[in-house]
Amino acid sequence: MMMDTIVNNLSEWPIRIDVELLKSVQNNLVQAKISNCTLANELWYLKQFMLIRMQYVKIFDMLKNKQYSEAWESLAKIENTIIMIKDTFEIPQIYHIDYILEYIHKIQKFYPYKFFTSREEIIKEMKCGICGTVVNPAKSCGHEAGRVYCGVLCTYEITKLDLISLAIVENPYDKYAVLKLSDKEHNYDLLDFLMNGLSDAYEEWDYMEKQVPKPEFKSAFMNKPCPCGSNKKYKHCCYGKEYTLMPHIEVIIKNPKKKLGDNIIISNGLWKDKE
Amino acid sequence: MDEIKYVTNAIEQIEDNYVRECISGITDNQIALIPLIGFRGKEGYTYPEGTTDFFNYLKVQSSKDMKLAFDDYYNENVMHNEWIRLAEIVVTCGVLPIVTGLIVSFITDKVKRGKKDLQKVKVDLGIKVKKGSKTIDFSFEGDASKLEEAMRIIMEIANDDGHNS
Numbered sequence: 001m002m003m004d005t006i007v008n009n010l011s012e013w014p015i016r017i018d019v020e021l022l023k024s025v026q027n028n029l030v031q032a033k034i035s036n037c038t039l040a041n042e043l044w045y046l047k048q049f050m051l052i053r054m055q056y057v058k059i060f061d062m063l064k065n066k067q068y069s070e071a072w073e074s075l076a077k078i079e080n081t082i083i084m085i086k087d088t089f090e091i092p093q094i095y096h097i098d099y100i101l102e103y104i105h106k107i108q109k110f111y112p113y114k115f116f117t118s119r120e121e122i123i124k125e126m127k128c129g130i131c132g133t134v135v136n137p138a139k140s141c142g143h144e145a146g147r148v149y150c151g152v153l154c155t156y157e158i159t160k161l162d163l164i165s166l167a168i169v170e171n172p173y174d175k176y177a178v179l180k181l182s183d184k185e186h187n188y189d190l191l192d193f194l195m196n197g198l199s200d201a202y203e204e205w206d207y208m209e210k211q212v213p214k215p216e217f218k219s220a221f222m223n224k225p226c227p228c229g230s231n232k233k234y235k236h237c238c239y240g241k242e243y244t245l246m247p248h249i250e251v252i253i254k255n256p257k258k259k260l261g262d263n264i265i266i267s268n269g270l271w272k273d274k275e
Numbered sequence: 276m277d278e279i280k281y282v283t284n285a286i287e288q289i290e291d292n293y294v295r296e297c298i299s300g301i302t303d304n305q306i307a308l309i310p311l312i313g314f315r316g317k318e319g320y321t322y323p324e325g326t327t328d329f330f331n332y333l334k335v336q337s338s339k340d341m342k343l344a345f346d347d348y349y350n351e352n353v354m355h356n357e358w359i360r361l362a363e364i365v366v367t368c369g370v371l372p373i374v375t376g377l378i379v380s381f382i383t384d385k386v387k388r389g390k391k392d393l394q395k396v397k398v399d400l401g402i403k404v405k406k407g408s409k410t411i412d413f414s415f416e417g418d419a420s421k422l423e424e425a426m427r428i429i430m431e432i433a434n435d436d437g438h439n440s
Contacts, residue, residue: 144328
């Protein structure tokens with residue numbers, strides 16, 4: 001009976017947050033860990049799906065309230081959880097988890113976080129989170145990271161580590177370590193523009209990235225003086241040069257509930273001076 | 276940059292004892308993973324991050340006996356970028372078709388689960404194919420989308436009579 005209620009809740013779209021149901025799942029999970037491992041495993045997954053869906057709604061609220069860092073951390077956290085679960089579990093489509101993952105990646109694209117710190121290291125010792133055995137694939141304890149054993153997720157705990165170096169990278173393995181500058185702050189204008197156009201977490205939207213002429217080159221004529229002020233004809237000067245273009249992002253909201261406005265120009269760049 | 280490189284080496288000339296013994300002892304019923312010797316100037320043997328997953332995947336999918344060339348202490352090296360790096364594999368020529376197929380499915384599944392684009396994910400891997408007293412050492416660096424084609428080329432080269440010893 002309870003399983004039906006959980007599956008029904010997980011199948012609802014828009015998401016209906018049911019805190020009492022989540023508490024009930026948690027209580028049943030605790031009981032099942034003692035008496036029924038199969039049920040405990042099933043409840044563990046269902047609980048994760050409920051948490052992911054709840055968190056997705058919260059992220060939308062955070063972004064509306066300009067809590068950018070908190071929202072970013074939550075996005076990265078649920079992204080990691082979904083990818084980890086997909087390693088070992090076929091997630092039913094009706095839970096909309098794949099949809100949520102797709103939108104996490106889209107929202108991340110609108111963040112000005114493009115540089116991250118990353119560690120190079122040697123992991124000298126890892127221990128199995130279930131039994132405490134030192135991890136060695138050739139002498140396996142039988143538990144695998146990312147799998148659920150009697151309602152408990154197996155993770156590997158790093159117990160000895162040699163840090164080799166820290167670097168600034170664009171595509172990190174984990175996205176938590178966002179690079180921040182002491183005298184600058186991130187420019188969230190693009191993200192704000194997107195969030196202003198969305199009424200709720202369920203609106204379908206997409207984006208297209210393009211390169212378009214900068215405003216000063218938009219109406220340049222081949223045989224007229226170049227807008228750069230060189231006194232040469234445009235066709236003999238800046239025409240066709242990469243620096244005459246700027247990045248442009250087009251947001252497409254499928255059935256917009258409010259008007260976004262046309263040709264809105266947003267301040268360029270990842271950073272702003274601190275006020 | 277999608278590059279396959281290969282070179283033929285005599286097993287007896289491999290300097291490291293563990294690696295040499297592992298390769299010379301490999302049979303048609305085994306797959307071995309060999310470590311990187313020395314990482315960023317640090318002594319010792321390390322395997323790329325996530326080798327445990329790859330090891331378990333090969334073990335389950337191939338039904339072969341899996342071994343590590345050095346298994347006293349298992350250390351992993353973690354690098355900065357998002358490349359998928361696999362531990363270098365040692366197989367006989369007979370097992371190569373199974374292993375190449377499994378490499379492709381392991382990487383493809385991994386990329387698709389993360390909802391990433393195969394053309395944007397980079398892969399770095401090495402395979403040592405034992406042929407008699409020699410090995411053909413292959414390396415591939417490039418897009419995950421080119422991996423299947425790369426594995427086909429590797430099999431063709433490995434099967435080429437000119438490399439038989």
